[in-house]
Amino acid sequence: MKNRKISILAALLVAALLLAACPQPVPVAETAVEAPASDAAVQGGVWVEGSSADATILNPILASDSASFDVLGWFFPSLLGQDPFSGAIVPTEMAESWDVSEDGLIWTFHLQDGVMWSDGEQVTADDFKFTYDAIASDLVETPRKANLDNIASIDVLDLLTIQVTYEEVKCDALNNLGLGWLPSHLYAEDFSDVMDSPLNEEPAVSAGPFIFNDWIRDDNATVLRNETYWKGAPNMDGWIYKIVPDAGARLAQLQTGELDLIGVQPEQLTTVQLNPDLNLHKFQDDGYSYIGLNQANPENPQAGQDEDGNLVEQDPHPILSDLAVRQAIAHALDYDTIIENVYLGQGYQIAANVLPAVGWAHDPSLEPYAFDTGRAAQILDDAGWTDSDGDGVRECNGCATAEAGASLTIRLQTNAGNTTREDLGALVQDQLNSIGFDIQFEAIEFGTLVGELLGQTFDMVIIGWTGLGTDPNDDSFWHSKFDTPGSGFNFVSYQNARIDELLEQAVSVPGCAAEDRAPFYQEIQKIIHDDIPYVFVTGSVGNTGYSKKFNGTDPGPWSFYHNVETWSLAQ
C-alpha cells in the first residue's frame, strides 16, 4: 500500500482551490538524500505533522477537506494506487490487476487476497460496492454523488473481483474510483447509520498502516501502528496530526522539534534551508496561479448553454471581451519580477492550461507571453484605447466593445488573508496602471469571493487551481456547459464551440492512448493561450520541511508517506 494518502487525495481533489496547501506533485529537484538505512530497522518513534486546520469528519465519503483526508487516509483501503513520483495509476492498492473490455466500457478489477481490517474481517469487493451504493443512497448527504456519473453498474463477481460498467468511454473515468472503502460489516445494510455513525469520529477498524487512537478536536489526532498491515507493520509507534493554525508558529515548532513536518511558505525557506536538522522537499505542485478575465458582462451573468445544449450568446464584458485588452494585460505583466519577488522564486512561467508535469499532453513549443510594456501600449493604441484627456487613464476612442469615452477601469479581486495574492494584486495594479489602465484592486474575504466568482459578478480575479492531478482533462474550466452562474467553474464565461468539441473528443478517444489524446490537448492549449480567458501567472512549487528523525524517508511529489512502513528511527 504505497502511496496511500495522496492517491485518495489526488483522485478526489482533481481541482480544489490553492487555498489549502496540500503537499503533492512532480519534483523540481530531489533534495533529500537520506543516509542508507542500517541493516536492522529500529522500532519506535513518533512522527508529528503540523497542520493549519483540523479534520472535520473521518469518513472517506463524507469528508470534503484535505485535513480530513490527511488523517482518514491512513485507515481506508482504496482500489487504485498512484506512483509517488510519476502520479500514474498503478496496481499497488486493493486492485492487483485489471482488464478492460474491447469497447472500453467494462473494467474488471482483481483484488488483493488476504487484506484484513484490523478486527480480523477480510477486505472484500463487498466493501467497495457498499461504499459506492452508500454514495447513491438518499439517506447519505455526500458531496461525492458525482463520482457515480457515467457508471452504469458496479457488480461483485466474487469476493475478490469487481466489475464496473461505464455508460460511455471517458478517459479520466478511473479518477472516480479512488475513494476510500468503508468497512461494510460495521454499518447497517440500508445505509441508515452512515451519516450519524460514531465511526465517523472514531474509525474503529483500519486496513492501512496505522489504526485510529484518539482525536482531540482542534488539538491533535493520533494513530498507532497497525500490527497486521498487509504491506508490513510500520517500525514507528505512531503518527500525530497536530493542529497549529499560525504559519509562524508552525515554523517555530519545526525548529524546536515539536513538529516533524510542515508545509513551508516561500518566506520561510531560508530558515529551513539553513537549519542542519531539517530537510527540504521541493516539488512542482499540480496547480497554477492565474488572473481570470470575465468574458461576459458581470451585470448580466448568463448560462453558456440553453436546456437543449445550444450555445447561448453572452452579453459581452464591455472591456474584457476585447481580445486586444486581454493581450495588453498579458504583455504588461513582468512575470520574472512577479515570480522572483511575490513568489520568492517558488514558481515558473507557464504558457497555457496543461502543466509540463503532464508530459505527454503538454505542448512545450508554446511560448509564454513576454513582458513588453511598449507592445502592450501599442496594442491598446491600435485597438482604440487611448488617453485623450491626459489624465493617465485610457478611454475608448473607437474601441471594439465599450461605449465611446468609457474609461479603461476594471475591478481586480482576490481573497484577503492570502498575502501572496494580495502582493500580486498590488503589483498587477501598479504595472497595468503604468500603461493607462485604472485597476481597482480589493482583497475580500474568501467566502464572499467564492460567491462573486461563481456568481460571475467579477471583472478580474487572482486565484489558483491545485490538485489538478495527472489527467489533462480540465473541461470544467472551459466547456460552455460549465458556464452556469452560481455553480459552474467556467466562471469566466469562456465560450468557444471548437474548444467544447476538442474537450469532448479528447476524453472519448477509443482506447484512450496518450498519443491519440495528445493532439487534442495541444490544440486546446494553443487556443486557450491565444484567447487569454486566463492570464497564466505561475506554475506552483511546493515545499515541505521535515525533520531528520527517521531514516528511509523518500518523499515523492504525489506522496510524502508512500513508504512510511519502512521508515526507521535514526540513531
Added chain:
Amino acid sequence: MVRYVIRRLLQAIPTLLGVSVISFVLVYNSPGDPILIRTFDPNITQETREILRRQLGLDQPWALQYIGWLTGVTLRNGDVVAEFGRQDTRCSFAAALNTTFCDNGAGILRGNLGTSIATNQPVWERLVERMPATFELSVSALAVSLLVGVPLGVLSAVRQASLFDGSVRVLAVVGNALPSFWFGLMLIFFFGVVLGWLPTGGRRTVSLTNEFDLLDRVRHLILPTIILAFGGIAGISRFMRTETLEVIRTDYIRMARAKGVPANRVWFIHALRNALIPLMTILGPTIFGVLTGAVIVETIFSWPGMGRMTFSAAVQRDYPTVLGAVMFFSLLTILGNLLSDILYGVVDPRVRL
C-alpha cells in the same frame, strides 16, 4: 435581592431573543454560502449542491429557517414525508394545508443549538468540548490581569507623576496598542525558539497517550496567558489609578493620614478597599474582553478553544455553530453583568438592589 435576580433573569429572555433575531439576520445575509465553500471543487455537480442545500434546509426563506432554528419545526410545501423523515426527524403531512411539518427535536427554545454544517456534530457538543480550554485560559488571564493590574494602578496613583507612574502609564498605552498576533509571535520566537524555555503553542505536549501532566499544562499556559492578560493589565491599571487618585483625595483618607496611620496601611487598607468597588463594574466587560481576545490568542498559540472554533466556523459559514456560539457568549455576558451588579451590592451596602 432574590426578586431582583429573578427580574433580571426574566429581562434576559427578550434580550436573548433580540440577540437571536439580529445575529440570525446578520449571519444569514452575510455574503458567502456554506454549501459553495464546502463544495468549491469542479468535480462536485450543481445537482449535488442542490441536494445538500435542500437536505440542510438552506433553500428555504430565512424566516422559515429562523423558526426552524428556534423551534426545531420546519414546514415544506407538499407531501415530502418520505424525503425528510428520519429516525430523529418526525414528519407529518397536513393535507388540508398541503404542507409537511417536520420536527427534528432541536430548536434553541428547547435548549438545543442544532447541528454543525461543517462537522455534522451537535453544536452544543462542539462548544462543551472546547469550554475547558477557553475557561482555563480566560480564568488564568483574568487572575493575572487583576493580580498585576490592581497593584500597578494603586502604586502609580500613590506615586503620582513619578518615574514609576510614567512607566506604568506608558505600559498601559503600549499594552492596548500592541497587536497580540505580533507580540505573541515575538514571545514564541524568543522564549520558545531562541531560549527554548517554554513550549511554542498548544495546550499540552502531544503524545500518543496524551496523559495529564499538571506541570506540562502550566508551562503551556504561561505565554498565552501573558498575551491575553496584557490588555487586561493595561485597562485595569489605568482604571485603578484613576479610582485610587479619587479616593485618596477624600476627607477620610486625609483624616487617616492626619491621625498618623502608616502610609502603606492607608493606601492598601483604607484606600484600596474603596477604590476596588467600582472595579466590579468593569469586571463584566473585562471578562467579555478576555473571551473575545481569546479568538486571536487561541489561533496564535494553537489553543483548542471556543474562540478559534467560532472564528473558523464563521469562515466556513457554518451558521448553526456561529449562532450557537453567539448565543452562548451573549448568555455569558448577561450573566457576567448580572454578577457584576450583585457583587456591587454585596461590597457596597449603600447600593440597594
